[in-house]
Amino acid sequence: GIQVEQSPPDLILQEGANSTLRCNFSDSVNNLQWFHQNPWGQLINLFYIPSGTKQNGRLSATTVATERYSLLYISSSQTTDSGVYFCAVLDDKIIFGKGTRLHILP
Amino acid sequence: DSGVTQTPKHLITATGQRVTLRCSPRSGDLSVYWYQQSLDQGLQFLIQYYNGEERAKGNILERFSAQQFPDLHSELNLSSLELGDSALYFCASSPGRNEQYFGPGTRLTVT
Numbered sequence: 001g002i003q004v005e006q007s008p009p010d011l012i013l014q015e016g017a018n019s020t021l022r023c024n025f026s027d028s029v030n031n032l033q034w035f036h037q038n039p040w041g042q043l044i045n046l047f048y049i050p051s052g053t054k055q056n057g058r059l060s061a062t063t064v065a066t067e068r069y070s071l072l073y074i075s076s077s078q079t080t081d082s083g084v085y086f087c088a089v090l091d092d093k094i095i096f097g098k099g100t101r102l103h104i105l106p
Numbered sequence: 107d108s109g110v111t112q113t114p115k116h117l118i119t120a121t122g123q124r125v126t127l128r129c130s131p132r133s134g135d136l137s138v139y140w141y142q143q144s145l146d147q148g149l150q151f152l153i154q155y156y157n158g159e160e161r162a163k164g165n166i167l168e169r170f171s172a173q174q175f176p177d178l179h180s181e182l183n184l185s186s187l188e189l190g191d192s193a194l195y196f197c198a199s200s201p202g203r204n205e206q207y208f209g210p211g212t213r214l215t216v217t
Binding site for chain 2 (some may be wrong): 033035041042044048086090092093095096098099
């Protein structure tokens with residue numbers, strides 16, 4: 001099955017910094033999503049982005065399907081951005097990466 | 107608020123017991139997915155239902171079963187519970203094979 005790898009596994013940044021999170025996948029996918037799991041455990045949809053670029057406020061994402069990776073950009077980080085960011089792809093089932101744990105310091 | 111509801115929010119039970127977790131999908135979504143999130147295994151896909159029928163199976167144990175009812179709500183039944191079954195159980199829904207919306211989860215503690 002498809003392998004999904006996320007990097008870095010952990011990231012600590014000062015409030016106001018920018019960050020780039022990466023998701024690599026081992027085969028072609030038709031479906032890729034980014035989620036944020038907040039410190040209370042809630043999983044929040046960020047982007048459904050099988051290809052191309054999307055932006056939502058301070059967050060944007062780009063998927064280059066032909067090169068099998070996706071990037072999530074967070075600009076001007078806030079403490080509320082802390083949590084774990086997951087990418088997930090659809091093969092015959094949904095496969096999640098292990099996530100990037102982001103900690104934003106005030 | 108994703109529009110997906112799950113009950114109960116928290117559940118504490120003893121080993122060997124059986125519990126039922128409930129999920130109501132977003133209005134109009136035909137697909138329901140169940141996931142288990144534990145500290146050591148991460149987010150694991152368990153099972154998917156589409157309009158009442160099982161569509162895909164993941165790492166679901168034989169002690170676990172699920173179903174989707176005609177009104178599209180779904181239940182996940184966990185039996186002969188073990189300490190290792192303690193986890194967050196999420197339900198998600200989607201209109202088809204695309205974007206998924208997650209419920210708030212049920213935190214199960216087996217003592």
